[in-house]
Amino acid sequence: MSALALLHAGGCRAAGGRATGSDRAFDHGEREAIRSALAAAGVEIRPQDGSDLAESSGRRCDAVIASTAVEDAVPDLTAARNLGIPILHRSELLARHVENHRTVAVTGTSGKSTVTAMVFAILQDAGWGPGLLTGGALAELTARGHLGNAWAPTPPTDPVAAAVPGPPWLVIEADESDGSLVRYRPHVGLVLNLGLDHKPPAEVLDMFATFKARTRGVFVMPADENLASLREGAAFFGLQDLRPAGLAGTWAAALDLRPRESRFTIDGIPFRLPQPGIHNVLNAAAAVAACRACGLTVEQAAGPLAKFQGVARRFQPVGTARDVEVIDDFAHNPDKIAAALATARHRLPDADRGRVLAVFQPHGFGPTRFLRDALVNTFASCLRPRDILWLPEIFFAGGTVTRDISSADLADAITGQGRDARFIPDRAGLPSAIAKEAGPGDLVLVMGARDPSLTDLCRDILTALG
Numbered sequence: 486m487s488a489l490a491l492l493h494a495g496g497c498r499a500a501g502g503r504a505t506g507s508d509r510a511f512d513h514g515e516r517e518a519i520r521s522a523l524a525a526a527g528v529e530i531r532p533q534d535g536s537d538l539a540e541s542s543g544r545r546c547d548a549v550i551a552s553t554a555v556e557d558a559v560p561d562l563t564a565a566r567n568l569g570i571p572i573l574h575r576s577e578l579l580a581r582h583v584e585n586h587r588t589v590a591v592t593g594t595s596g597k598s599t600v601t602a603m604v605f606a607i608l609q610d611a612g613w614g615p616g617l618l619t620g621g622a623l624a625e626l627t628a629r630g631h632l633g634n635a636w637a638p639t640p641p642t643d644p645v646a647a648a649v650p651g652p653p654w655l656v657i658e659a660d661e662s663d664g665s666l667v668r669y670r671p672h673v674g675l676v677l678n679l680g681l682d683h684k685p686p687a688e689v690l691d692m693f694a695t696f697k698a699r700t701r702g703v704f705v706m707p708a709d710e711n712l713a714s715l716r717e718g719a720a721f722f723g724l725q726d727l728r729p730a731g732l733a734g735t736w737a738a739a740l741d742l743r744p745r746e747s748r749f750t751i752d753g754i755p756f757r758l759p760q761p762g763i764h765n766v767l768n769a770a771a772a773v774a775a776c777r778a779c780g781l782t783v784e785q786a787a788g789p790l791a792k793f794q795g796v797a798r799r800f801q802p803v804g805t806a807r808d809v810e811v812i813d814d815f816a817h818n819p820d821k822i823a824a825a826l827a828t829a830r831h832r833l834p835d836a837d838r839g840r841v842l843a844v845f846q847p848h849g850f851g852p853t854r855f856l857r858d859a860l861v862n863t864f865a866s867c868l869r870p871r872d873i874l875w876l877p878e879i880f881f882a883g884g885t886v887t888r889d890i891s892s893a894d895l896a897d898a899i900t901g902q903g904r905d906a907r908f909i910p911d912r913a914g915l916p917s918a919i920a921k922e923a924g925p926g927d928l929v930l931v932m933g934a935r936d937p938s939l940t941d942l943c944r945d946i947l948t949a950l951g
Contacts, residue, residue, distance in 0.1 A: 491802030535564030576665030586655035593677025603772035612643030632768035703778035846933035
């Protein structure tokens with residue numbers, strides 16, 4: 486939503502219009518950094534009470550845009566219905582951008598934000614002037630003072646790209662969690678993987694099939710068995726060691742996985758990626774495959790990936806104190822958690838003695854209920870007996886829900902499988918608890934989605950360690 490708001494603020498002002506918006510968190514004085522960035526870009530923040538849409542305001546509103554997370558009873562939506570103002574889902578507005586650009590749309594149950602950022606970085610480095618709409622903030626953009634999840638297209642500086650007629654390029658993250666990816670008709674469609682997250686895999690696979698059918702150009706995918714029904718006519722990416730015999734594509738070979746970076750080759754071209762973990766090698770191969778589908782070469786991708794700064798909260802180092810490193814990570818489904826834990830173990834200075842001190846805050850009572858068994862099994866299999874897991878209570882963003890599950894239920898089940906899992910009902914006491922437990926050579930890994938304050942928790946843990 487903030488990415489769409491940023492993109493439209495500039496367009497509205499250029500056309501003599503206005504872009505306004507509301508968020509209940511802003512009304513509560515929360516997320517000031519995001520609010521300030523939106524305001525600086527020209528988005529006018531209003532109270533979420535419907536007053537901005539009242540007829541007495543004398544302003545004309547073309548449409549109200551809402552995400553899946555916004556309940557029908559929110560006053561702005563009630564006011565829009567009463568006034569006959571069209572209400573569009575976030576994805577309906579995004580679909581218009583996809584239609585009016587040469588769009589690379591990235592979907593999958595894990596890795597979307599990172600691969601979207603990689604594709605954008607490669608196209609931008611090549612001088613193609615791409616735009617960006619994504620969920621995770623790019624470190625490169627936030628370092629320059631931007632919110633980091635949106636970028637307006639610019640005229641290409643590459644002479645070859647400038648000579649090719651057509652609309653500007655755009656790279657987007659296409660979300661499967663609410664089914665909205667089926668609205669898009671991208672120039673290049675990229676599916677990364679299929680795991681357990683928001684919906685049953687069979688339901689997501691059906692959406693991927695629709696997404697493929699609506700892709701106007703090349704459809705890119707891995708050669709995973711659970712995606713085999715999508716293979717006809719596709720371009721492929723993956724690991725050379727797992728490549729099906731005779732299948733052409735973009736394959737990463739000669740892997741050298743290091744604690745703080747990854748090295749590999751594609752078609753004999755050496756790559757160095759500043760992000761660790763085999764999942765990031767796959768992310769990079771996917772991004773290279775998508776850019777090849779756009780018309781770039783493998784060589785053109787190696788340089789920008791070597792300086793790729795990553796995405797906020799994707800295994801992002803926060804700092805080190807008392808020889809204990811603190812990592813901030815967005816992992817929230819079984820595949821992402823397994824990847825984060827594996828990467829954390831590989832990063833330990835002494836894997837035989839160091840421990841992973843993990844924190845996982847589930848988000849949403851419905852998602853936690855849906856993923857309960859898979860989460861328990863993932864932690865039970867990926868944590869070692871000497872590792873420790875703390876589980877704060879489920880993050881609740883608001884609305885009407887059935888609260889029939891708790892993080893305590895997860896902790897009890899994981900402990901029952903022989904791992905050290907501790908429920909901590911008051912998160913405020915977590916930094917001191919971790920600081921008391923941590924020893925030199927341990928690594929603290931904080932995981933969870935949706936709650937921006939988790940990054941503040943990482944900083945508080947680092948302070949407590951110091």
